[in-house]
Amino acid sequence: MTRDEAFLQFLLRMGDNTLVLGHRVSEWCGHAPVLEEDIALANTALDLIGQTQMWLALAGEVQGEGKSADDLAFLRDAWDFRNVLLVEVPNGDFGRTLMRQFLFDAWHKLMLERLMNSSDERVAAIAAKAVKEVTYHVERSRDTVVGLGDGTEESHARMQEALDYLWPYVGELFAADAVDEAMVAAGIAPDPASLRADYDALVGAAMAEATLSLPKSDFAHKGGRNGRMHTEHLGHLLTQMQWLQRAYPGATW
Amino acid sequence: MSGARPGTDQIWEWLDAVPDPEIPVISVVDLGIVRDVEWRGDTLTVAVTPTYSGCPATSIIAMDIETALRDRGIEDIRIETRISPPWTTDWLSDKGRARLEEYGIAPPQPAGGPERCPHCGSKAVEKVSQFGSTPCKAHWRCTDCLEPFDYFKCI
Numbered sequence: 001m002t003r004d005e006a007f008l009q010f011l012l013r014m015g016d017n018t019l020v021l022g023h024r025v026s027e028w029c030g031h032a033p034v035l036e037e038d039i040a041l042a043n044t045a046l047d048l049i050g051q052t053q054m055w056l057a058l059a060g061e062v063q064g065e066g067k068s069a070d071d072l073a074f075l076r077d078a079w080d081f082r083n084v085l086l087v088e089v090p091n092g093d094f095g096r097t098l099m100r101q102f103l104f105d106a107w108h109k110l111m112l113e114r115l116m117n118s119s120d121e122r123v124a125a126i127a128a129k130a131v132k133e134v135t136y137h138v139e140r141s142r143d144t145v146v147g148l149g150d151g152t153e154e155s156h157a158r159m160q161e162a163l164d165y166l167w168p169y170v171g172e173l174f175a176a177d178a179v180d181e182a183m184v185a186a187g188i189a190p191d192p193a194s195l196r197a198d199y200d201a202l203v204g205a206a207m208a209e210a211t212l213s214l215p216k217s218d219f220a221h222k223g224g225r226n227g228r229m230h231t232e233h234l235g236h237l238l239t240q241m242q243w244l245q246r247a248y249p250g251a252t253w
Numbered sequence: 254m255s256g257a258r259p260g261t262d263q264i265w266e267w268l269d270a271v272p273d274p275e276i277p278v279i280s281v282v283d284l285g286i287v288r289d290v291e292w293r294g295d296t297l298t299v300a301v302t303p304t305y306s307g308c309p310a311t312s313i314i315a316m317d318i319e320t321a322l323r324d325r326g327i328e329d330i331r332i333e334t335r336i337s338p339p340w341t342t343d344w345l346s347d348k349g350r351a352r353l354e355e356y357g358i359a360p361p362q363p364a365g366g367p368e369r370c371p372h373c374g375s376k377a378v379e380k381v382s383q384f385g386s387t388p389c390k391a392h393w394r395c396t397d398c399l400e401p402f403d404y405f406k407c408i
Contacts, residue, residue: 036382036392043384050307054336125337129306132339132408133388140383 006182007120008062009082010189012072013179013225015055016083019073020234021104022048023241024091033094040140044101047133054126074245078235085224086169088234095155096162098144103166105138106202107173110195119187142206149210160212171220174199179226259325261290264297271321274313275387278356281314285344288335297327300335305388342407353405359393361407370395371402 026045032038056069086104091097112134115127149159174196183189207214223229244251268290269282281287281301289300299318303311315332322330342361345353350360359367359378369376375397383406385392390403 036384039386039392040382040384043388046307046309046388047305048307050303050305054306121337125339129336129339132341133305136383136406136408 001178001182003182003186004062006179007186007188008059009179010183011055011059011062012082013084015052015059015069015072016081017087017104017108018048018055019052020081020083020237021087021101022046022052023237024087025097025101027091028094028097037094041097044137044140047130047137051126051130051133054129058122058126074242078230078238079227081224081230081234081238082227083224083234084169084172085221085231086166086172088224088231088237089166089169090233092162092165093158095148095158096165098141098148099159099162100166101137102141102145102206103170103203105134105141106206107170107195107199109134109138110198110202111190111192114190114195118189123188145206145212146210149207149212156211159210163207163212164215167215168217168219168221171218172222172225175220175222175225177226258292258295259327261292264290264299264322264327267321267325268299268318271314271317274310274317276353276356276358278352279345279349281318283346283349283352285342285346285349286314286340287318293331296329296331297322298331298333300333302335302340304340306336308388310387340408342405345405357402358390359402359404361405363407365407367393367402367404370398370400372400373398 022045025041025048028038028041029045030038032041052073053069056072060067060069060072086100089100091100109131112127112131116124116131118124118127145159148155150156151159174192176191176193180189180192184191204214221231224231224234239246265282265287268287269280271281273279273281273284276284284304286302286304287299288302289298291298291300299322301311301315301318311334315334319330319332345361353360354371357371359369359371362368366380367378370378373395375395377396378393379396380391381394381401382392384390385403389406391406392401393404394401
């Protein structure tokens with residue numbers, strides 16, 4: 001694997017995470033429990049899709065085949081996606097959606113803060129832009145997780161259930177492979193494993209405040225960020241997201 | 254175009270008359286998103302920085318800028334999207350901040366919340382939601398006059 005091949009994989013991982021999560025969160029548009037939450041979810045989705053445009057545009061540039069961010073988003077099939085499994089699992093109820101958001105946001109913010117020092121100035125610029133938005137995301141998702149966790153009996157039970165369901169998807173965010181090794185060697189991105197201690201501290205404090213118990217098992221579902229095995233949910237998501245290009249190939253706005 | 258080409262000061266002035274599509278009381282210059290205006294040969298290059306990366310107004314703004322300059326007779330225009338350094342609310346002009354408040358939107362404060370209610374001036378305000386009608390705003394409420402209002406988030 002050449003440096004540019006690894007760089008492309010890294011950029012697809014960043015861009016596919018924000019794309020797939022952005023799409024998932026946008027599914028709440030018009031369905032959230034109250035208007036304020038509906039707007040907040042839609043805004044979060046919008047930020048994530050905006051960040052996707054930057055990551056995938058750069059991915060297309062590095063790939064050098066003349067592909068745009070739109071080409072990469074709408075003309076690839078499930079096996080070419082490099083997002084972690086966490087972001088493709090269905091939304092579940094509002095509590096699970098916000099729990100997933102917090103588990104992702106906490107990692108996202110730590111990752112972007114490190115990427116601001118990337119040796120590649122394009123990566124550093126995207127990270128510096130995105131981290132401002134993600135700081136708001138994590139503040140809100142953390143507040144909501146704490147509010148619902150330390151809420152009523154019903155909301156507490158649902159948040160514990162959400163955490164138990166989602167926790168096995170967290171480990172993949174920190175599993176390093178050859179792509180990461182190449183990125184570390186080039187000074188482009190940090191070793192994902194090096195973010196784990198800060199992540200555990202951040203998430204641990206929030207869960208304690210939310211009166212929720214972190215599952216003991218470290219078992220981790222993997223296969224998304226290397227594309228080896230996505231969940232069945234990704235294909236269903238793509239049929240929605242890519243519907244227009246599948247039905248009318250090459251259609252433009 | 255015919256005659257001498259307009260200087261960049263003149264162009265900044267024209268751009269200061271282009272309203273932000275979502276908050277039309279302030280101009281794109283007030284908002285601080287026009288970062289640079291430069292002639293490169295016969296091409297006028299305008300560097301624009303998006304406020305939020307997914308803000309749907311960004312492409313409308315680029316189109317509005319291009320239309321305004323074409324109306325002034327400039328034909329060869331290049332709009333450049335510049336993401337670094339990232340946009341910050343520190344770039345809002347004083348004129349822009351004053352107009353926002355008159356319009357009913359509390360201007361950004363480093364403290365992270367509005368200084369006062371833009372309607373009655375009371376300092377008794379509370380946050381309703383961190384997100385408001387556009388990505389750049391949060392939703393607040395005055396507990397004295399009871400009116401809700403938008404707060405321009407500080408980033």
